[in-house]
Amino acid sequence: MMHVTDIAETARLTKRHGLLLIVDNTFLTPYYLKPLELGADIVIHSGTKYLGGHNDTLAGFLVVSDSELSERLRFIFKTTGACLSPFHSWLLIRCIKTLAVRMDRQQENAMRIAQWLLTHERVRAVHYIGLPSHPHYEVSKRQGTGFGSMISFETDSEETAIRVLSKVSLIQYAESLGGVETLITYPMLQTHADIPKEEREAKGINERLLRLSVGLEYAEDLISCAAPTIRWAGCGQKKSL
Template sequence: MKIDTLVVKGIESHDNPHKAVIPPIYLASTYIQDELGNFQEYAYQRGGNPTRAAFEKLFAQVEGSKYAYAFASGMAATTAVFNLLKTGDKVLLNNNVYGGTYRYVSGIFQNQGISYEMVDDFNALTEADLDDKVRFIFIETPSNPLLRVTDLERVVRLAHSKGIKVIADNTFMTPYCQKCLNFGVDIVVYSATKYIGGHADVLAGLVATNDDAVAERIKFIQKTLGAMLSPFDTYSLIRGIKTLSVRMDRQMDNTHAIIDFLESHEGVKTVHYAGSHSREEKAVHSKQAKDIGAVISIELADGYDETAFVKGLKFFDLAVSLGGVESLICQPAFMTHESYPAQLRAQIGINDGLLRLAVGIENKDDLIADLAGALKGAKK
């Protein structure tokens, strides 16, 4: 099945008495066992739930992975992966990565005796940059919020030559646009709150892998830490993922039209999107993804006021997050990356005037008119 069909038909469950087209929501916290020494698959909700299992099975098919595990949030999924590390290990991350991920590595790793290093450009990574302590390379491509692109195949080849695992946060692209495991990535994580859920009404995370040993450990961590996805929230993902391809097609079509408008407007100095940084990054992204996604960042030209611009918008709500059907705008420096020290933000290029747009499914002409009106009102 193509992914468009799979997200709809792959979740149909005919192994229930009434042959419902979606799996039932099993709310039970515990399950009756037949007898001592003869225990069934499910015993306690934290360890396993039929609704969650059905979705995990579906997502593994969508991702093209042997295993998938659903968590209570994107950070719960990332935390589970970081719990594979041991004292003395080191992680390399691209320098503009989700603020919550940075908050974790900068605030928690030290308590565990784990070190980390922020890398300016993974595409320039060499063997000399990989000391004996490095166990993980953690990549967002495109990155958040500057949409920088990393060559997954190149990094994987380099990492695997040193026995290092590569983890990719694929939240922005989703498996509809980018299949990281196909390029040798060991573990893929998602904030399923975003495009997988698609309606800004659920917190969820996902971990996918083909590695048997990693999968066994992730399942242990899921059960032990207790940050698994609830049955009701799992249902929200089951409902949301069915329209993944339809939503993303519309959002990416809108995004291309908005980029064309913004790049031609005198009030916009810079538009950041996947592949915009350089020809090399554009070529890499075209090789490993089918489109650019629906998140962009912009910087206004001199003589335009960011506060007035945001206030003048009607259809881009000022809010964090992305991936829902509605269009949003935020100021990364203070809304998503506030955990970064100001000096690090300045070094990376996350300046106070940077604005991130998450493009929704509204009519693109309405969205462009909204941006045009706000830019007109923002001119000093």
Template sequence: MFMKKQDFRTKVIHGEATHYKDPYNSLVPPIYQTATFTFDTAEQVERRFAGDEEGPIYSRLGNPTVQMLEQKMAVLEEGEAALAFGSGMGAVSAVVLSLVNAGDHILCSKGVYGCTFGFLNMLHEKFNVSHTFSNLTNELEIESQLSNYTTCIYIETPINPTMQLIDLALVVKVAKKHKIKVVVDNTFSSPYLQQPLLFGCDIVLHSATKYLCGHGDVIGGIVVSDESYIEELSKTVRKDIGAIMSPFDAWLLLRGLKTLAVRMDRHCENAEEIVNKLSEHPKIESIVYPFSSSDQQLAKKQMKQGGGLITFSLKNGSKKTAQKLMNELNLIKIAVSLGDAETLIQHPATMTHAVVGEEERERMGITENMIRLSIGLEAWEDIWNDLEHALQKV
């Protein structure tokens, strides 16, 4: 039966897996909550281990519920295949490990998540895998920071927590010339707002804990790329290190994904209202939000909307001022995560990026008076009332 290409809002609901059809035709995908799978014959075991027959063997190697999630994520990111991991850092570390050998070099966007920073430092200390942070703003700059040992360019866009953007098409242009892989952490945007593979990037990853789940009750990671890369990643790093996702968490993510488009629209609408209010407040020094910043033109080029994350700094502020503001809040909760139904606030210098040294934080643009706000799904008026009350107290 012929069907036109579906809109993203339809694919998040109907882009289900075609494998492992439930014999009872359950509308909701079943949870295959099992560690291992039995076989009809010893010969069947041999065929599956040899790769001559499809089918589950052991849930660390592949589980039907998890594979349903992987197939859906591949569809949503316009990729060929995907792999699910037990955490966002499981996904990050698996991808980086798959692309480097001892002595190699990674070129990174100017800022990255604090634990990604810690992992890069560990690779440097233990295996002499070096990394360089770059603004990635023009071809000449990117070219000058590559070496014969550069194996990948690792990007966050928007960057956590500064919300700066990286021009994906520009980076891909340089990377293709040097046959270097481009990896994008797309957590802040979700595939609803940004699809890096369509710009020529090679690998996209997510902390599925955030917008993909949307309800703050799952820890998980996702990697999407071409079939050959995903197959190799599955057979090597994920299999041997074992950062797998549980079937129940995969089922929760499949459920959460169905409302991704609706939720992201609300996150973005609320964020725009809060940005407008903050921009008029006398105690705010600066605000960074993709669709209302100096990166606005680039944001509109590669993002559908601005997202639900806002970074702002307080006038004449300090760490104590920022913490005072957070302590005065009632509705908004202090937490390191993002993308939940609840509005969350955090102080990057002492929370998500506490592992990053002070000098490096300053180079990344993370100041003591900077606050990151993850806008939830509440009425924006209530979010603002809480913020306004707290601002009056600092």
């Protein structure tokens, strides 16, 4: 659903009550959003996503701006031991060198695809925080410098959703996000499979919802890949799963 939290406002509340504010910055990265500067205490990342950006390396980060928190977390870090290996650290170093240019182009591609999806008759809703129609567009614009390249969209039927997933080729049906390869996922069966059905459906994660992580391919090639898979649905063809 791509909800956006107002970090500065939340930080004022959490500070007043003495709570730690932890912000997952995986989707936007510090290129577009700097939660620590907005008052967050801890930033968490799946570094596997945009920071790594090539769908080839797993990594995670905790980032802090306070020395006492740093000391406490360093103690946990060295004791529990899930540290990143030297080789994978090196891969991340290499990947981060191109972070800004990747983010810019992926966002450009995402905007193009979101606008195309908006015009599609079999697409009921497009959730992309870069669209002025998104309910959290204004807060996104105020607190960050970009919108990233994650889109979720609701198709007209389960049949269309399954058709898209089973027929895409250039776009690949795989779990993860943020990489140079465009990936499509079925949140209901993948990223949110462990969330109880009622809870999931209350949030709109249903059998019609698809999630797209837009990569660095040429946008028109991605649209050429997606277009026939959506159009075929409901045209008398049976599901082929």
